[in-house]
Amino acid sequence: MKTLVLVEHDNVHLKDATLATVTAAAKLGEVHLLVAGKGCRAVADAAAKIAGVGKVYLADDAAYEHQMAENVAPLVVGLMDSHDAFLAPATTTGKNVAPRVAALLDVMQVSDIVSVEGERTFTRPIYAGNAIATVESTDAKLVITVRGTTFDKAASEGGSASIEDVSGPGDSGLSSFVSLAAEESERPELTSAKVIVSGGRALKDAATFEQLIVPLADKLGAAVGASRAAVDAGYVPNDYQVGQTGKIVAPQVYIAIGISGAIQHLAGMKDSKVIVAINKDEDAPIFQVADIGLVGDLFQIVPELTSKL
Amino acid sequence: MKVLVPVKRVIDYNVRPRVKADGSGVDLANVKMSMNPFDEIAVEEAIRLKEKGVASEIVAVSIGPAKAQETLRTALAMGADRAIHVQTPEDVGSEVEPLAVAKILKAIADEEQPGIVLMGKQAIDDDSNQTGQMLAALWGRPQGTFASKVEVAGDSVQVTREVDGGLETVSLKLPAVVTTDLRLNEPRYASLPNIMKAKSKPLAAKTPADYGVDTAPRLKVTRVVEPPVRQAGIKVGSVDELVAKLKALGVA
Ligand SMILES: Cc1cc2nc3c(=O)[nH]c(=O)nc-3n(C[C@@H](O)[C@H](O)[C@H](O)COP(=O)(O)OP(=O)(O)OC[C@H]3O[C@@H](n4cnc5c(N)ncnc54)[C@H](O)[C@@H]3O)c2cc1C
Ligand SMILES: Cc1cc2nc3c(=O)[nH]c(=O)nc-3n(C[C@H](O)[C@H](O)[C@H](O)COP(=O)(O)OP(=O)(O)OC[C@H]3O[C@@H](n4cnc5c(N)ncnc54)[C@H](O)[C@@H]3O)c2cc1C
Numbered sequence A: 001m002k003t004l005v006l007v008e009h010d011n012v013h014l015k016d017a018t019l020a021t022v023t024a025a026a027k028l029g030e031v032h033l034l035v036a037g038k039g040c041r042a043v044a045d046a047a048a049k050i051a052g053v054g055k056v057y058l059a060d061d062a063a064y065e066h067q068m069a070e071n072v073a074p075l076v077v078g079l080m081d082s083h084d085a086f087l088a089p090a091t092t093t094g095k096n097v098a099p100r101v102a103a104l105l106d107v108m109q110v111s112d113i114v115s116v117e118g119e120r121t122f123t124r125p126i127y128a129g130n131a132i133a134t135v136e137s138t139d140a141k142l143v144i145t146v147r148g149t150t151f152d153k154a155a156s157e158g159g160s161a162s163i164e165d166v167s168g169p170g171d172s173g174l175s176s177f178v179s180l181a182a183e184e185s186e187r188p189e190l191t192s193a194k195v196i197v198s199g200g201r202a203l204k205d206a207a208t209f210e211q212l213i214v215p216l217a218d219k220l221g222a223a224v225g226a227s228r229a230a231v232d233a234g235y236v237p238n239d240y241q242v243g244q245t246g247k248i249v250a251p252q253v254y255i256a257i258g259i260s261g262a263i264q265h266l267a268g269m270k271d272s273k274v275i276v277a278i279n280k281d282e283d284a285p286i287f288q289v290a291d292i293g294l295v296g297d298l299f300q301i302v303p304e305l306t307s308k309l
Numbered sequence B: 001m002k003v004l005v006p007v008k009r010v011i012d013y014n015v016r017p018r019v020k021a022d023g024s025g026v027d028l029a030n031v032k033m034s035m036n037p038f039d040e041i042a043v044e045e046a047i048r049l050k051e052k053g054v055a056s057e058i059v060a061v062s063i064g065p066a067k068a069q070e071t072l073r074t075a076l077a078m079g080a081d082r083a084i085h086v087q088t089p090e091d092v093g094s095e096v097e098p099l100a101v102a103k104i105l106k107a108i109a110d111e112e113q114p115g116i117v118l119m120g121k122q123a124i125d126d127d128s129n130q131t132g133q134m135l136a137a138l139w140g141r142p143q144g145t146f147a148s149k150v151e152v153a154g155d156s157v158q159v160t161r162e163v164d165g166g167l168e169t170v171s172l173k174l175p176a177v178v179t180t181d182l183r184l185n186e187p188r189y190a191s192l193p194n195i196m197k198a199k200s201k202p203l204a205a206k207t208p209a210d211y212g213v214d215t216a217p218r219l220k221v222t223r224v225v226e227p228p229v230r231q232a233g234i235k236v237g238s239v240d241e242l243v244a245k246l247k248a249l250g251v252a
Helices: A017-026 A041-048 A069-082 A092-104 A206-220 A228-232 A263-269 A298-308 B037-051 B068-078 B098-112 B131-139 B192-198 B239-249
Strands: A002-006 A030-037 A053-060 A085-089 A110-113 A121-126 A131-137 A142-146 A162-165 A175-182 A195-199 A223-226 A253-257 A274-279 A292-295 B002-006 B009-011 B033-035 B057-064 B082-087 B116-120 B143-153 B156-163 B166-173 B176-180 B203-206 B219-225 B234-236
Touching: A002 A017, A002 A069, A002 A092, A017 A030, A017 A085, A017 A142, A030 A041, A030 A069, A041 A053, A041 A162, A069 A092, A069 B131, A069 B143, A085 A092, A092 A142, A092 B098, A092 B131, A092 B143, A092 B156, A110 A121, A195 A206, A206 A223, A206 A253, A206 A298, A223 A228, A274 A298, A274 B239, A292 B239, A298 B239, B002 B037, B002 B098, B009 B068, B033 B037, B033 B068, B037 B057, B037 B068, B037 B116, B037 B143, B037 B176, B057 B068, B057 B098, B068 B082, B068 B192, B068 B203, B082 B098, B098 B131, B116 B131, B131 B143, B131 B176, B143 B166, B156 B176, B166 B176, B234 B239
Parallel strands: A002 A030, A002 A085, A030 A053, A053 A162, A085 A142, A110 A142, A195 A223, A195 A253, A253 A274, A274 A292, A292 B234, B002 B057, B002 B116, B057 B082, B082 B203, B116 B176, B143 B176
Antiparallel strands: A121 A131, A131 B219, A175 B166, B009 B033, B143 B156, B156 B166
C-alpha cells in the first residue's frame, strides 16, 4: 500500500506530530510525505531525512502558506490518485484538513487511531476514551488521523528521500487567513513534553496561576497545562487545555494541581506514565488514577514543593 | 440570512459510559441523553446572530431515531424557529456515520440555502470531529472549525479558531460552515414558557431516502472494549516524600 502523510509544520520547522504519523503509516506500507506551505523548502529537506520515507512532495505556493483546508484538500485529493491511504496527525491542522479530503474522496475517515491492527483495521478511543473501538474500513481508499501520543516517533535522521515539486489547484478564493495570535514561549510543547504541570479551577485567577504553577514548571523544565475550567476562567490561553476536547498528552510525569479529574480531563492525560495529583479533597476522582497523591492545600504545598526541588 | 443548526442527541456528558459485556458497543439503555454540548453552543450562537439582526431564521436539524425529536424540541425551546427530523432506524448498528450525515446536510443546505451552517466541532460520543468539514467539502464552501468567535460582516464571516498554537482568525466567504468550540459562548437554558411554545413550532419529518442518501456504513465496528483500567497508586503524607518520589522518577 502507498501512503501519503501530511507534514505538520510552520513553514520553518517540521513538527514532531509528523514523526508519530510516519510510524503509523509505515505499518501500512510505503511512506510518502506532503509538505504544503510557502517558502518551506527547509521543511521538505527535514522531511526527506526522516527514516523510512520514500519520497517527499513539496507544494510551495502562497495558497498553502497557512494551510487553509479549502486549498490543501484539493491538492491532497490530486495526489491520492497514486496513493491508497492519507494520514494526518490528529492536530488542529490535521483535523481540519483530513475530513475535507475524505468527503471529496467519498471515504469515511477513521479518526484519531491509537493502533494499526491490519491493512484496514484500527483501534480508536470513543466516549472520551471510556471505550476503545476496533473499526474496519470498507472504503477503497483510507483517510486517517493519528493520535500522536500512542505511536513512537520515527527517527528524524537516517533517511534520504527525494523531493518532488508538485502543484495543486492553488487558491480556492473561498477563505483567507487574517491573523494568528500565538504566545511565544521557551517552554516545551505540551504534546511532546516529558513533564507537564497542570493547574485547575482552584488556582483562583491568572496571577495566582502564574505565581504558583509557572515557577514549579520552570524548576522541572515542564510544559504548562490546564483544565477547561482554568481556561474558561481566563487563567491561561485556550491552547493550554488538556482533555477530550483539548490536547491529548502522555508525558512521563503529569502533575495535576487543583484539578478534580472529570472524565473529560482524564481523557486527555490518563495515558501519562506517572500521574501525580495535589488536591485538598481526598475523594477527588483524580486520585483514582493518580500514582502518587498528596492531599492538602495547594497554596501551601506548591510553594513548598517548588522551593524544595 | 437563514442559519442551519445540526444537533445530535448523545449520552449526557455527566454520565460515565459503560461498555457492553459482549463487546458490541456502549450500553445506552436507560442512560440519560442530552443535546451534544457543542451543538448547544451552536444553537446559542445562532440565536445571538438572530438577536443581532444578522440571522432571520434558525432551522435546527437532527438525523437520528425517533427520540432525536426531543433534542430538536430543546433547540426550538432555546430559540430555533423550526426543525427538520431525518429519522433513522432504532436498532443498534444503524447509527449514521459523519459522511452520510454530511450528505444529508448537504441536500438540506441545497433546499434551505442557509448563509451559515453552525454546528458542533465534535460529538462527545463518537468524538469523530468530521461532519462539519465533510459538509463544507461536499457543499463546496469554506469552513471555520473550532470557533471561539464568529463575526458576520457583509458577504463574509470572520472566525477566530482555537488551534494548537493559539488563536487563528480567518475570513470566509458566505455561505460557510462554522463548527463551535467550548469558549464561543455559554448556552442559555430554555425557559418554561419557551418550552411550552416549542411544542407548537413546526417540525418536519423526513427520511434519508427523501434526500437520496444511502446511509450504509463504511466502517465496521467489530469490537468495543474497556480501556485498560489505571489503578490508584499511593498517597504520600508530606511534600518531602513527594520530592523524594519525584527525584526517584528522575524528573527532579
Ligand atoms: C460503539 C459505537 C458503535 C457504532 N457502530 C456504528 C455502526 O455499526 N454503524 C454506523 O454507521 N455507525 C456506527 N457508529 C458511529 C455513529 O454512532 C456516530 O454517530 C457517527 O459516526 C457520527 O460521528 P460523530 O457524531 O462523532 O461526528 P462528529 O463529526 O464528531 O459530529 C460533529 C457535529 O456534526 C453534527 N452531527 C453529527 N451527527 C449528527 C446527526 N445525526 N444529526 C445532526 N447533526 C449531527 C453535530 O452538529 C455534531 O456536533 C458507532 C459509534 C459507536 C460509538
Ligand atoms: C463538552 C465538554 C467538553 C469538555 N472538555 C474538557 C476538556 O477537554 N478538558 C477539561 O479539563 N475539561 C473539559 N470539560 C470540563 C470538565 O467536565 C470539568 O468541568 C473540568 O475539567 C473541571 O476543571 P477543574 O478540575 O479545574 O475544576 P473543578 O472540577 O472545579 O475542580 C477543582 C478541584 O480543585 C480542588 N481544590 C480546590 N481548592 C483547592 C486547594 N486550595 N488546594 C488543593 N485543591 C483544591 C477541589 O477539591 C477540586 O477537586 C468539558 C466539559 C464538557 C461539557
